[in-house]
Amino acid sequence: MEITYDASESVGVVVKYEWDLDGDGSYDRTTNAPVLKHTYAAEFEGLMILGTTGIAGGTDTLETPVRVSTAPSHPRLAAPSNVRVEVLSTVGRISEVKVSWESADPAVYRWGVTIDGYPAGVVEGSARSVNVTEVHREKDVLIEVLGFTSGGAMGERAGPVLAAAAE
Missing domain, CATH: 2.60.40 (Immunoglobulin-like)
Structure with a gap:
């Protein structure tokens, strides 16, 4: 190498x-x-x-x-399953949402949430939901969840597209 x-x-x-x-x-x-x-x-x-x-x-x-080494340096984390987004409130085109997911992967140390690929928050590995405020919904928004190991390795992402807010 x-x-x-x-x-x-x-x-x-x-x-x-x-x-x-x-x-x-x-x-x-x-x-x-x-x-x-x-x-x-x-x-x-x-x-x-x-x-x-x-x-x-x-x-x-x-x-x-x-x-x-030819061996992987960390286990690959699987994507969380059943990722759901619930709109809690909307003012104009800005929403507060609850993102929830399922996972049984014991290697997850923390969970990250992204909005259109940009980091929006991090929670402990035991969490299975998080509220995200100020989600701008002028257009459709991709909301994803991914796991991190304690060494900082990232897992696969999963999540739905939240439709743009109506005017």
């Missing part, structure tokens, strides 16, 4: 980058450029250590974890 390491956000003028690609304490590559592509030929879990040297001779190091 090829990984691109990018240290171009380093502060100050850096004249030398030293890359310890396997975290063993020995630098494997030295470059003048802040970007390095490296291909790991086998599975690897460890650290990449970057040493930088500034124009005045000062040095700094950064460590970052690396995991190269």
